[in-house]
Amino acid sequence: MKKSLSILLAALIVLSVFSGCSSSQKAADTPEEAGTEAAEALSEAVSDVTASEFYSAYAEAKSALLNKLVDALSTNADTAMASLSFLGVSFAELYMLPASYFGLGEEAVLNALAILGSKDVTYTQDGNSYTVTYLDSNDQPCEFSGTYDPAGSLVCVGSTNGTENIHSEAYKTSFGYVGQFYLINDDGTTALYQYAIDGTDGNGTIGITSDAGQPSALTGGEPSDFPTGCAEWYSIYGTTVTGVTSDGTNVNFEFVPTDDAE
Numbered sequence: 648m649k650k651s652l653s654i655l656l657a658a659l660i661v662l663s664v665f666s667g668c669s670s671s672q673k674a675a676d677t678p679e680e681a682g683t684e685a686a687e688a689l690s691e692a693v694s695d696v697t698a699s700e701f702y703s704a705y706a707e708a709k710s711a712l713l714n715k716l717v718d719a720l721s722t723n724a725d726t727a728m729a730s731l732s733f734l735g736v737s738f739a740e741l742y743m744l745p746a747s748y749f750g751l752g753e754e755a756v757l758n759a760l761a762i763l764g765s766k767d768v769t770y771t772q773d774g775n776s777y778t779v780t781y782l783d784s785n786d787q788p789c790e791f792s793g794t795y796d797p798a799g800s801l802v803c804v805g806s807t808n809g810t811e812n813i814h815s816e817a818y819k820t821s822f823g824y825v826g827q828f829y830l831i832n833d834d835g836t837t838a839l840y841q842y843a844i845d846g847t848d849g850n851g852t853i854g855i856t857s858d859a860g861q862p863s864a865l866t867g868g869e870p871s872d873f874p875t876g877c878a879e880w881y882s883i884y885g886t887t888v889t890g891v892t893s894d895g896t897n898v899n900f901e902f903v904p905t906d907d908a909e
Contacts, residue, residue, distance in 0.1 A: 697750045702743075708846075708847045709826070718904070720888070723900055725900070732879060742791075744760065745779045747759070760779075765782060767782045777794075778792040789805065789806065791803065810831075814828075823844040825865055841877055850883060852875060853881055854874025854875060883902065886903070
């Protein structure tokens with residue numbers, strides 16, 4: 648189970664090389680100067696990141712959190728079935744595939760969507776706004792658009808047959824990332840996935856809500872525990888796992904990684 652999820656994510660999330668640069672700076676004379684210099688350095692680093700690189704870095708951090716939670720929940724007898732809740736989280740990456748190629752040109756997007764059986768792909772870019780149209784594997788017309796803010800956010804909207812059914816947001820924060828993905832299924836049911844990702848080591852929280860209305864837009868200022876407002880949520884920090892299952896059962900246990908248990 649957990650291996651299949653990991654394989655699925657690895658196949659779907661195309662990770663760009665996250666380029667960075669370092670520069671020497673003189674030591675700050677005061678804590679205030681240190682804080683100012685750190686903020687300026689962060690701003691410069693973020694502004695150099697392309698839309699594709701931003702989303703790929705977010706997806707990679709999200710994948711690390713998801714894989715760690717699946718490992719923890721599936722190896723604990725009381726929560727093994729709860730790991731099935733993350734199947735929808737995994738498949739959400741199918742819808743987000745174009746975002747990994749924003750800024751890389753039409754050919755890159757066309758080749759990526761061809762893997763999913765899509766055709767008649769068009770790609771347009773206007774500054775930091777991107778739009779992809781295509782026919783899906785069922786010959787339904789789809790559109791996926793995104794607006795990237797180099798300060799550290801990407802907001803995407805998707806539609807099928809002219810009806811909006813996907814809304815996604817990702818923001819860089821002081822602790823990592825916050826994000827959410829909202830899907831309206833063909834039968835009218837909905838799914839909401841919210842993420843607070845603490846760094847890149849797989850720590851953070853994922854919230855899941857079914858049959859809810861479209862959530863309020865994120866601001867990037869959400870606290871690291873904001874997904875706990877969902878009906879179902881799971882959090883892992885280090886080896887401590889907490890949460891609430893879909894049937895309202897509280898979760899609290901220490902995860903022993905497989906390598907450590909052997």
